[in-house]
Amino acid sequence: MESSEIKRIRQVYAEYRQQGRWSSLNPGREHIEAERLRQLSATLKKQNHSLFRYKILDIGCGSGDLLNWFHQEGAKAENLFGVDLLPDEVDSARRKYPKLTFTEANAENLELRDNSFDLISTFMVFSSILDEQTSKNVAKTITRLLRPGGVIAWYDLRYPNPNNPSVRAMTKTRIRQLFPNFHLKLHSTTLLPPVAEKLGRHTDLIYPLLGKIPVFRSHYVGLLEQGYSAPLSGRG
Known part of the structure; x- marks a missing residue:
């Protein structure tokens, strides 16, 4: 039975x-x-992750654009898989990218083989989950599915959004609580969307300038790499 949080x-x-x-x-x-x-892309290359041989799963794949980006970056189409809760999004992804594999599924309990993926991407996934147990279930699934040495490609909120009660901030402390045996190779990014979306024809000029100011960067992007144990205390 589907939980109230998934609904x-x-x-x-x-x-x-x-x-x-x-x-x-x-x-x-x-x-x-x-x-x-x-x-x-820069972080993957810096850490010597070659996507050509990687089997990749995108959780919360939406209409498939991120998975297709991995394809453009060198991953083979037959090694690319996406899951999403919304059937309309999955249908859209299948139409747009017929060579990739998309499935409607709940990431809490994916019926996939253990240690079967080299990289799992989670863009704006955990900030959308308000229930702590659901977050733990999804994190447990990801950890189970990753092969030894596999990585998580991460992009998510680091600040709360006062205008959207349906999301929560994913600080480094919260990330470590979900993935205690991963090394966080994350950095802040993304000019605050309410600001960025109002720049209009001045975007090319102003976005890079404001984006250099750390407090104006609302998200984390980067990798979570296995094989590292960090204390759960601390800020961030």
């Missing part, structure tokens, strides 16, 4: 889609999306 998440994201949130037609949003992918 809530389904409803929230269905409403987001109806409202047309995160439209890439906005210049600020375009900068946000390009920046996070550019920075993730």
Whole structure:
């Protein structure tokens, strides 16, 4: 039986889609999306992660754009898999990227083989889960599915959003609580979306300037790598 938290998440994201949130037609949003992918690509290369041989799972895959980006970065189509709670998103992903594999599923209990993925991506996943046990269940699934030495590609909120009670901040402390045996190779990114989306024709000029100010960066992007144990105390 589906939990109340999963039902809530389904409803929230269905409403987001109806409202047309995160439209890439906005210049600020375009900068946000390009920046996070550019920075993730740089981190993967710096840590010597070659996607050509990687089997990759994208949790909360939406319409498949991130998974297709991994394909463009060198991953083989037959090694790319996405799961999402929303059937409409899965259908859209299948139409857009027929060579990739997409499934409607709850990430708490994926029926996939242990140690079967080299990289699992979680973009804006955990900030959308308000129930602590659900977060732990998803984290446990991810840890189970990753092969030894596998990595998590991470992008998520580091600040709370006072205008959106359906999300919560994923600080480094919270991330470590969910993934205590992972090393966090994260850095702050993304100019505060309410600011970025209002820059209009001045985006190209102003976004890079404001984005240099750490307090204006609302998200973390980077990798979580296995084989590291960190204390759970501390700020961030």
